[in-house]
Every structure is written in C-alpha cells, then in structure tokens.
Amino acid sequence: MSEKIVEVDTIVLGGGPGGYTAAFRAADLGQSVALVEKRGILGGVCLNEGCIPSKSLLHLAQIIKEAGEADKFGIKFGKPELDLEGIRGHKDKVVSTLTKGLGALAKQRKVQVLNGTGTFTSDSTLKVEGEDSAEVKFKQAIIATGSSVLKLPMFPFDDPRVMDSSDALELEEVPGSMLIVGGGIIGMEMATVYSALGTEVSVVELMDQIIPPADEDLVKPLARMYTKKLKAIYTSVKVTKVEPSERGLLVSFEGDKAPEPTLYDRILVSVGRVPNTRNIGLENLGIEADERGFIPVDPKRKTSAENIYAIGDITGQPMLAHKAVHEGRVAAEVISGEPAEFSPLCIPSVAYTDPEIAWTGLTEKEAKAKNIAYEKGVFPWAASGRSLSNGRNEGTTKVLYDPESKRILGAGLTGTNAGELLAEANLAVEMGADLEDVSLTIHAHPTLSETFALAAEMAEGTITDLMPPKKG
DSSP: OOOEEEEOSEEEEOOSHHHHHHHHHHHHTTOOEEEEETTSSSSHHHHHHSHHHHHHHHHHHHHHHHHHHGGGGTOOOOOOOOOHHHHHHHHHHHHHHHHHHHHHHHHHTTOEEEESEEEEEETTEEEEESTTOEEEEOSEEEEOOOEEEOOOTTSOTTSTTEEOHHHHHHOOOOOSEEEEEOOSHHHHHHHHHHHHHTOEEEEEESSSSSSTTSOHHHHHHHHHHHHHHSSEEEESOEEEEEEEETTEEEEEEESTTOOOOEEESEEEEOOOEEEOOTTSOGGGTTOOOOTTSOOOOOTTOBOSSTTEEEOGGGGOSOOOHHHHHHHHHHHHHHHTTOOOOOOOSOOOEEEOSSSEEEEEEOOHHHHHHTTOOOEEEEEEGGGOHHHHHTTOOOOEEEEEEOTTTOBEEEEEEEETTHHHHHHHHHHHHHHTOBHHHHHTSOOOSSOSTHHHHHHHHHHHTOOSSSOOOOOO
16 A cells, blocks of 8 residues: 655644644645644643643642631631542543644644654655654644653653653542652642642752742742641752652652651652654754754754754743744744744743742843843732732732833742733833833732732832832
8 A cells, every 4th residue: 555645835743832833824824734743632742741731730729729728718618529530530621622622723724634753754755654654745844843751760660659740640549648859840830739639748859949940039938838738848959769669669868958768659750851852853854953952943943954943842941832832933934934033032931839930031040140230129919909808918029120221121920820910021021111111001909910010119119009118
C-alpha cells in the first residue's frame, strides 16, 4: 500500500497552544496548513495535562479552603466528603470541552490534523508515523514540539509512588504524606491541591526561597501561610537519596536545615522541563540546538534554516503557554508576508497558589542584578476595603518605575486573584505608561484592581488612603 502524500504551504509540528495558534492563523491568512500532533487531540501539555486541569483542581481546593474558613464569618459547613471519581470527572470534562472546540476550529479552517509523530527528512518533507502515517511536502515549517518533564536519574520513576506533574493531576488517591521536590510554580500549585484534599505535604527547594523567580517580598505572604498549611517547607536543601520499600519512600536530604531521612507515601518531582528537540530530524534541516537543547531563533521566529521557524518551549525560557501563543501568531504572519516580530516588553508570570503571586516586566531581582535604576510604590492590601471584606489582609501591589521619566517598568502582586489583576500592568508596560497615566485613571471602588492605581499614588506621594511615604 503506497504511503499517503500530503502537500501544503505550511506544516506545523506540534498541536499545543503555540502550534494550533500558528496553524489557525496561517490558515486565516490564506495558507494551506497541516498540523501534526502525536496525542491525537489538540491542546498540548497545557490543555491536556498542565495549565487547564491544574486550574480545575485548584478551584476545587479553593472551595474546600473557603468552606473550612467560613466559620470566621458566622457560617458553618460540615467536613467535605471527597469523591475522587467525581473530581477527576469534572477536570476531564473541562479538558474535553476545550479539546473538542479546538478540533472543530481546525475543521472550520480546513487545517489538516495528522495524528502521529513527525520527523523532518529534508527541508521540504516530513514523515508522519502513527494513526495518520503520511509524507508531508511543504514550503515552510513551524516547529512547536514543546517540552517534557525533566526526570532526574536519582528518582526511581519506575516506582508508581514517584510522580511527575502529569501523574499528580490524575489524582489516583489522596496519599497520607507527600514530598514535593521543587518549590517552583508547579510544585507549589500541587502543594495547594493536595494539602486541601488532606495530604500531609512537605516541599523541598534547592534555592533559598519558594517560587525562586519572584521577588522575595511577593513570596513572603505565601511562605508564611504555607508554613502553617503544609507539614514543612525546606529551602536551600536538596534530596540526595530515595530508597523505596513496602513502608514507603525513604528520602535523605542535604543542606544546613536538612531534616533527618523521612518516609513518605508519595514523591512528586517538579524540578523543571526540557525542550522536545530530539528525534524530530533537526539534523536533516541543518539546525543545531544549543547546549540546553533549545533552538536559536530571531525575532521573527526564524531558525538558521531559511524556511523553518520555531516557537514556544523549544526556543527558550520562559516556558509559558501565553508566550508560545504570541510566537505562533508571529511565525504564521511572517510566513504569510505580514510585518511581524516577537519583541514584547514584558511576559507575565502567575503562580496560582493561595494567595496568588503575579509579576510582569522588570523585577527587583533583575534590576539589582543588571544595575538598573528604579524606584517603587507599594500598596498593602491590609488597607483595601475589598480585600478585607473577603477576609484577607496579606496582599500587596507594587509598581516599579524609572526615577527620571516615571515610566512604569514592572509590577508585582500577591493576593486573591492577583493573576487576574496583572493585565493592566502588562498594558501599562507595553504602552509606555507613566505613574500619572495609572493614578489619574479612575478605578472602580471597592475593587482589588484599584490597588494598582493606589500603588502608583504611593509612588507619587499623592495617596490619601494612607500616609504617603516620606521622600528623600
């Protein structure tokens, strides 16, 4: 039987947020497009086993937390009963709804979706093996193969009690105890979920704070709350050995504040991701990945091969879905002859913990490391009527700005729904807004969003809700 031949203008390898965005945008701009996806469904890690299912579980964790704290407001609920099958069903329904929607959009745009793994055999051909085996002939290609969980050899992943982030989202059981290795965003989000469900959670982080990329002042409220919520948080500590037994997983540690060897029912390893650039035929394109496995690209997302583009996790940090989406649009537009390039002034980051942590643009860590002059305005949510009405006082909003021009360089927030509040700060940085642009914009009251304007007023010294800070 002869192999199926597919001829298109553009082939997209990988159907995650960046890949399907690139495919759909290219089709909208008149390209004939084929999209190769090994899963059989679109959405990639983000939709199927990352961003979306984790937020579904985080929402349920928040419901449990709020019900447990409602007695402070004069409302009493009984202890929640967990139906793990029902919880998984809710999560899976959300994922299914979104993936079906993407499949329908692909059909409407006449994007050919080929289910299988793809390998470039030349700069104009790609071999697909799997359900839809085919040889694809193309004029341009966009590589969007994403990333995979970094699995360190010291952890016995052949033992089902040792999990990665994808395994953790399957929620097979609620273990009595769990060690989360890696206190980054994913690790702390999973700590939020499992501790709410009743697991005794400990976190070990090699760096000196959890959520290492964020400024220390944004992380402190989270660290204080989770020190009470979790069994333990060990920073500047690393795991040195894991010994499986019938009783559990015996873990040994190293560091100044390292605990004695401890037995856990489960271990979740969340120490990073690596780009999926192996075994896709880069050598047949004349493309070399760097020492970390990333594909070098220019602002138009073009690789060293004239007709090959790359987007998303395989092009470097930060490995975020929203970054990949914008890169996908740029690549599709460039291929279609549109004037486009990827040159954002800021890429937002959010930890969907409780409280949430969100930041964008310049951080104080970055400013100090690069010797960039800045000043800041900080508004504590303990003075926010809306936050206090919600029973929360630990939040904060800060704005970083240029001392001379007063232009906003970055912002950070800690508190309820901090991620939802970050969009205004993103826009302010991208538009080159200064403090007055924000402080003179009337914000609704009482809202959490007004804390951004109040932080700008703190910076200006014009605030009336608090005593303005002394200048000089």
